[in-house]
Amino acid sequence: MKHYKTPPEDIVPVVQKIAFGAGNLVNNLLPAALGVFMYFLVTAFGMNPFLAGLLAAIPRFMDALTDPIMGYISDNTVSRWGRRKPYIFIGAILSGILFMILWQLNPENSEMYNFYYFLIFALLFFIGNTIFSTPLIGLGYEMTTDYNERTRLMASSQIVGQLAWMIVPWFWYLIARPEIYPTEAEGVRSLSILVGATCIVLGILPAIFCREINQTNLESRSNLSFKELGSNLKSLIKGIKEISKNNPFMRLCGATFLVFNGFQTVASFSYFIIVYYMFKGSNADAGQWPAWFSTISAVVTAFLVIPIISWIASNWGKRRAFIIATFISIVGYIMKWWAFNPTNPWLILIPIPLMSFGIGGLFTLMMSMTADVCDLDELRNGIPRKEGTFGAVYWWMVKLGQALALAIGGAVLSLVGFNEEIAIQSVDTITKLRLADIIIPSVTALLAVWVMWNYNITEERAREIKKQLEEKRLSYNLKPKKDVN
Missing domain, CATH: 1.20.1250.20 (MFS general substrate transporter like domains)
Structure with missing residues (x-):
């Protein structure tokens, strides 16, 4: 490259x-x-x-x-x-x-x-x-x-x-x-x-x-007033329709929905597995382990995973970085089967660096790629630029998926037979819970890779779009981007 x-x-x-x-x-x-x-x-x-x-x-x-x-x-x-x-x-x-x-x-x-x-x-x-x-x-x-x-x-x-x-x-x-x-x-x-x-x-x-x-370089913006409320609503709907036809952006939304909400669906399962499988239902014995598990995940994500993802994206491209990070996270999910071990709690730390590549790489890359998509939208549909609308649609999808994930997570707990009123869960319940904790995020991650496989805004194409935009802006008397003083 x-x-x-x-x-x-x-x-x-x-x-x-x-x-x-x-x-x-x-x-x-x-x-x-x-x-x-x-x-x-x-x-x-x-x-x-x-x-x-x-x-x-x-x-x-x-x-x-x-x-x-x-x-x-x-x-x-x-x-x-x-x-x-x-x-x-x-x-x-x-x-x-x-x-x-x-x-x-x-x-x-x-x-x-x-x-x-x-x-x-x-x-x-x-x-x-x-x-x-x-x-x-x-x-x-x-x-x-x-x-x-x-x-x-x-x-x-x-x-x-x-x-x-x-x-x-x-x-x-x-x-x-x-x-x-x-x-x-x-x-x-x-x-x-x-x-x-x-x-x-x-x-x-x-x-x-x-x-x-x-x-001063931003023209064709709507007049925000109650008098223009009807036309503003039409303009908003038109902008959302244009966004929905943006194939690269829809791929970003789909992949995010799958990875993030696969993770969110089972997010609480680690807590239940630590308490009810590793420590036989005793919150006292589990102590600080659930908190340490979450905190160490965040530390590893911040200071190890995100810098590595950024380096991969800069050298091999954002799409490849996403695919690599997602596959690494799947390996981490699978390792949980052996790492969550009642005889040695310290083993739960082993898969954390690998699992963290999934979420750690997701929003770093997706927000960066959404900025590239905003350039493509301006090239196709002109101004005003719609960064705010793109961001709102993207995060609306995340929030909607999160709500669904919470509901699905509760349904899965019910389906595996989990009973929060008893300390000792059946072997069958724990086994099914552990399998769900691995299979759900792994399958959604694989589907996300499939969605992103043909994502086509490479570094070369992004720079071509930027060059075309600069020429187009000059054609309607727009200057290049400058800072606000």
């Missing part, structure tokens, strides 16, 4: 990479903490499991509607501060404050009071989070036009983002320690304030330090 040197003007400075990574850390920290705290909605605040399930599902349905709308608004905004950064700044503050308020529940309140309190503030929180996260993703796609620098930018942001997954697994341990928090409810309330404040501080950094493209 012929390699090209990244032009100096396309290199993203380290400060901007760290700032964008801080935003990605917030994007990981909020849902990770939310997932842990939702468990305590039942145990610490006495919420009926059915009502807790509704509280998990209803805001996400609204989230699925607001993501594309926010992407469209971000793509078409005109302001002196840019089209992404004002929303990132405001959204970070809203997200942090609303996350704190969301968890100031009291178990002494009636169940329905807590239900409606949580529902209202969860809806508001997800709106605030959409205002933050959707423009942030669009910003990342436009921070550089270079094929390889895009991978380096996404790799650095994913490394920083993995810090969330190193920290959050320990929330379970901290909340349950009576010497730290008198009650679980107090632990949730206190930690939510810490999480929210952290997200405000880190979330505003991309708005302060990251660059956007020069707005």
Whole structure:
């Protein structure tokens, strides 16, 4: 493969990479903490499991509607501060404050009071989070036009983002320690304030330090007003239709859906296998092993897997990097059969580096490739560019798949005969659970490789598209991309 040197003007400075990574850390920290705290909605605040399930599902349905709308608004905004950064700044503050308020529940309140309190503030929180996260993703796609620098930018942001997954697994341990928090409810309330404040501080950094493209070069944007609401809706639908016809992008969405949600379906199975197979149903004996398993996975992903994936992508291409990483992860999944061993718990650490290639490589590569796809869309459909809409559609698909994965995971637990009320599960149940833990993510990973096999935006083609875009922009009096001062 012929390699090209990244032009100096396309290199993203380290400060901007760290700032964008801080935003990605917030994007990981909020849902990770939310997932842990939702468990305590039942145990610490006495919420009926059915009502807790509704509280998990209803805001996400609204989230699925607001993501594309926010992407469209971000793509078409005109302001002196840019089209992404004002929303990132405001959204970070809203997200942090609303996350704190969301968890100031009291178990002494009636169940329905807590239900409606949580529902209202969860809806508001997800709106605030959409205002933050959707423009942030669009910003990342436009921070550089270079094929390889895009991978380096996404790799650095994913490394920083993995810090969330190193920290959050320990929330379970901290909340349950009576010497730290008198009650679980107090632990949730206190930690939510810490999480929210952290997200405000880190979330505003991309708005302060990251660059956007020069707005004077962005023409043909819609007029965002209530008067033009009908035409804006038509334009949004038209943009989504154009995106749905973009074959490379649909391949990225399909592969992500398969890899991520195959992983998500069995994500909780490792915890059950560690506790009920390796430690015979004793949470006390299992101790910190589940937390260490998650934390070490995140450490390996951040400091080993992502740098290797970035190197492979820069030297052999992003499609090949994805295929290699996915096959390595399958080997890791298969090794779990021998590594999860009741006689030697330390063996569970062996497959972690291999399994981590699946998720570690996924979002690093897919976000980089989505930026390439945005160039292809501009070449085919003209301006305005739709980074925000592309990002919203992509992450809408991820969120939808995640909801399905959680439902499927619960169904699998039921089908294998798992009974959470007993400590000692049957040999048949444990065997089926262990097989599902290996087979489901392995099969979905193989299907993802099949989906990506004919993905055709190589480095050479990406640079050809970039050259054609520069010529096309000159033809309608657009200058090359510049920084916002």
